[in-house]
Amino acid sequence: MKTKWGICTVVTVSIGLMAGCSSTGSFNEGDTYTVATDNSYVPFEFIEDGELVGFDIELVELIAEEANFEVEFEQMEFSGILAGMETSRYDLGIAGITITEDRAENIDFSQPYYEAGLTLAVLEGNEDIESIDDLTESTSVSTRSSSTSQSYLEDNTDADIEAYPEITEAYQALLQGHVEAVLYDVPNVEFYSQSDANGEIVRVGERLTGEDYGIAFPKDSELRDVVDEALTTLKENGRFDELYEKWFGESE
Structure with missing residues (x-):
């Protein structure tokens, strides 16, 4: 498609x-x-x-x-x-x-x-971030504004959060090197990484939270x-x- x-x-x-x-x-x-x-x-x-x-x-x-x-x-x-x-x-x-x-x-x-859930993703070849536990206050992470992903980052990490109105902007920020990771819903991350990102974005760590x-x-x-x-x-x-x-x- x-x-x-x-x-x-x-x-x-x-x-x-x-x-x-x-x-x-x-x-x-x-x-x-x-x-x-x-x-x-x-x-x-x-x-x-x-x-x-x-x-x-x-x-x-x-x-x-x-x-x-x-x-x-x-x-x-x-x-x-x-x-x-x-x-x-x-x-x-x-x-x-x-x-x-x-x-x-x-x-x-x-x-x-x-049934969804959240996942962390980074650029292919990034060996510094392997899970949500690797996010520090100096780590920049993009996500979608007003989403549960933004709330999760705020509640569970000290990361520097950059929230965008559209999730595509968050992916572009990662691809262009403005941030080091992106957090969002599993199905969307998988679809984007396989299509528009041509495999340059990869999931790391476990699926986070159980969401419907x-x-x-x-x-x-x-x-x-x-x-x-x-x-x-x-x-x-x-x-x-x-x-x-x-x-x-x-x-x-």
Whole structure:
């Protein structure tokens, strides 16, 4: 799969015929709901040949089909998605969002749909950093702003953290020698290292933390239960597994 990385301006992508306008918090069959996402988290959501694609995008489309509603996507930086859920600006959000206790205080989540985790990565040939334990106050590490990776670095290391709005910027900082390592979610690090980085970036150390991705909603949204029910059905009828295997291969 040929990918195109980059930062795009906020655009709207409509899926299906617009059957009405949503009222955030309530649910009506046939209505159109706004999905907040970004476009730089391969293979979950990214731009290919000018189109927004990815596992998360197709998953939301399947859920909408199963639950009989329409969706339109709005693309933005990751931090804007979380803020949009807290202020009820958007109906739901999906962007490889890790379910955490802190986030759950301000927004609601669906059931988990992907098991992730964090990993540290360095340039090929770096023998000084072999695990998270090798990070010191003089070690510069890049990551994505407002992510659990940034929180992990702040809570567990003394590293000099450089956080970027887009994870692609964090990888570029490593490739260009501005930082010595990058910390982010396992699937994205593996995908980027094998594609755009051409093997120049390699994982080191063990997988850090056990993390699950969930679909985000404003607090007390009726749409959450509707999405959860549809997601459960997709897992039971095999359509979720088909989509998972398309993007990640057979699950372990």
